[in-house]
Amino acid sequence: MDSRNTQLAVGFFVIFGILALLFLGLRAANTNFASNGATYTLYAKFDNIGGLKERSPVKVGGVVVGRVTRISLDGDYYEPLVEMTISQEYDEFSDTSSVSILTSGLLGEQYIGLSPGFIDDTVEMLENGDYIHDTKSALVLEDLIGQFLFSQGND
Amino acid sequence: MLDNVASLGRNVLASVAGAGQAMMMLLRALIGKPQLRKSWPLLMQQMYSVGVLSLVIIVVSGLFIGMVLGLQGYTILVDFGAEQSLGPMVALSLLRELGPVVTALLFAGRAGSALTAEIGLMKATEQLSSLEMMAVDPLRRVIAPRFWAGFYSMPLLALIFSAVGIYGGYLVGVRWLGVDDGAFWSVMQANVEWGQDILNGFIKSLVFAFVVTWIALHKGYHCVPTSVGISRATTSTVVTASLAVLGLDFVLTALMFG
Numbered sequence: 001m002d003s004r005n006t007q008l009a010v011g012f013f014v015i016f017g018i019l020a021l022l023f024l025g026l027r028a029a030n031t032n033f034a035s036n037g038a039t040y041t042l043y044a045k046f047d048n049i050g051g052l053k054e055r056s057p058v059k060v061g062g063v064v065v066g067r068v069t070r071i072s073l074d075g076d077y078y079e080p081l082v083e084m085t086i087s088q089e090y091d092e093f094s095d096t097s098s099v100s101i102l103t104s105g106l107l108g109e110q111y112i113g114l115s116p117g118f119i120d121d122t123v124e125m126l127e128n129g130d131y132i133h134d135t136k137s138a139l140v141l142e143d144l145i146g147q148f149l150f151s152q153g154n155d
Numbered sequence: 156m157l158d159n160v161a162s163l164g165r166n167v168l169a170s171v172a173g174a175g176q177a178m179m180m181l182l183r184a185l186i187g188k189p190q191l192r193k194s195w196p197l198l199m200q201q202m203y204s205v206g207v208l209s210l211v212i213i214v215v216s217g218l219f220i221g222m223v224l225g226l227q228g229y230t231i232l233v234d235f236g237a238e239q240s241l242g243p244m245v246a247l248s249l250l251r252e253l254g255p256v257v258t259a260l261l262f263a264g265r266a267g268s269a270l271t272a273e274i275g276l277m278k279a280t281e282q283l284s285s286l287e288m289m290a291v292d293p294l295r296r297v298i299a300p301r302f303w304a305g306f307y308s309m310p311l312l313a314l315i316f317s318a319v320g321i322y323g324g325y326l327v328g329v330r331w332l333g334v335d336d337g338a339f340w341s342v343m344q345a346n347v348e349w350g351q352d353i354l355n356g357f358i359k360s361l362v363f364a365f366v367v368t369w370i371a372l373h374k375g376y377h378c379v380p381t382s383v384g385i386s387r388a389t390t391s392t393v394v395t396a397s398l399a400v401l402g403l404d405f406v407l408t409a410l411m412f413g
Contacts, residue, residue, distance in 0.1 A: 003196060010202040013210065017311030020318035021353075027340065028246050028321055029347040055348075064345075 038088035039066070040128040044099045044112075049080045050138025051110045052101055058084050058112045065090045068112060084112065093126045094119045100136035110138060177373035184294040184302060184372075197300035205266045205301070206308030210315070212265055213258060217316040220253060221245060221323025228324075229332050238334050242343030245324030250347065250356045251412065254317035256404050259363035262309050263396035267371035270301055271392040274375030275385035283376075298372050305368030306361075313360035355411045362403060367396045 049071065058066040066086035074081035086093075096117025103110050117123070117134075126132065228244045274297065277283050283293040321343075328334045347353070371392045378388035 003199070006203045007199050009207045010199050013202070013207045013308075014311065016210070017314050020311075020314040023318045024250065024314065024321070024353055025349065028250070028343055029349050029353055057345075 039085045040088055042084045042086055042130055044082050044132040044135050045079045046135050046137045048137040050101055050140055056111050058114055060114045095123045098134035099132050101138035176377055180376055184298040198303055201300045201304030205304045209265050212261055213312045213316050214319050217319035218323040221320030222327045225324035225327035229328055239338040239342050241328045241334050242339040243346035246321050246343045246347050249317045249320040250352045254313045255356055255359040255363055258313040258316045259367055259400040260397055263367045263393055267367050267392050267396050268389045270371040271375035271389045275378040275388050279380035302368050306364045309364035310360040359407050363400050366399050370396045
């Protein structure tokens with residue numbers, strides 16, 4: 001084997017490997033969010049977060065604008081506190097916005113639905129580190145069934 | 156009774172001594188003043204025989220494993236009306252598990268056994284001793300370039316395997332069975348993450364590359380220098396490397412995704 005041909009073959013091999021990495025990175029993985037771009041952080045307290053997980057998406061009308069980055073218990077009453085990282089591209093949510101925990105499909109994963117609130121002169125915009133106060137908890141199937149049975153029993 | 160205990164002790168001592176030998180071999184081969192001018196052509200030669208020549212089997216098996224994943228995944232997912240999830244299923248199973256593991260198994264069979272046999276024969280025909288007679292360190296001259304070649308080649312091969320496999324899944328899922336083209340890629344992109352999936356898979360393949368190449372070189376360098384010894388060493392390379400890969404894969408998966 002001629003040394004130059006060997007080097008050529010090895011060079012092509014390495015290029016092949018890098019192309020494969022590029023293909024995986026650009027075609028198979030999400031490069032548009034979470035790894036690059038400026039973000040800011042919002043917080044929301046819920047009564048019950050259901051099956052929400054870290055890295056669950058935050059959506060506005062079905063469009064992903066951010067991700068849940070941390071879930072912890074907060075305060076004297078141990079309320080679930082969800083930390084959301086939102087893309088800086090969408091930084092004009094008003095103080096009156098609300099978040100609720102929704103489920104995609106019947107059996108799908110849970111995500112946070114963010115509904116932008118109204119804007120007039122008296123409301124302020126949400127900034128980095130702010131809390132969203134208007135929250136709606138996840139639907140827990142067992143609670144629903146329990147309430148249903150309870151209301152049946154009262155009749 | 157006591158004989159059994161003694162044989163147990165003998166086996167334990169032998170395996171500890173073997174591990175020590177392997178460790179010493181690796182350290183003495185790798186630690187030292189780097190001589191780029193001398194080692195570069197040797198590395199190229201080995202990259203060619205270890206990496207480039209393994210390319211065909213990696214590409215072909217990657218393509219077929221991706222196609223099988225696409226076919227099997229589709230028949231199961233379509234029952235739940237969830238055939239759009241075929242993309243992430245194929246991509247995640249390839250990137251996280253099948254890419255690194257199957258590449259390492261194929262690599263152990265294709266390149267590891269060749270390394271062991273080559274070095275074992277060098278030892279049996281006393282080429283290694285002749286190198287020492289000429290004041291050339293066989294560890295630096297023979298072992299080190301082969302180790303680095305395996306260590307660099309296998310992660311590249313694993314990346315190629317995953318990429319080709321995803322393309323195979325695409326061919327079967329989208330082109331043949333009619334999953335929606337856009338959904339296939341976009342659901343995949345929504346579920347595959349750089350750090351979590353691609354990077355962890357890459358780290359796995361680095362670990363496997365280290366282990367498989369090391370085992371192959373150790374078995375060859377310390378084999379019994381007869382024809383029976385070489386054949387035993389070659390078999391033992393494939394068996395030990397495969398078991399090590401599968402065992403380590405469980406540990407790594409538990410650490411990374413547990």
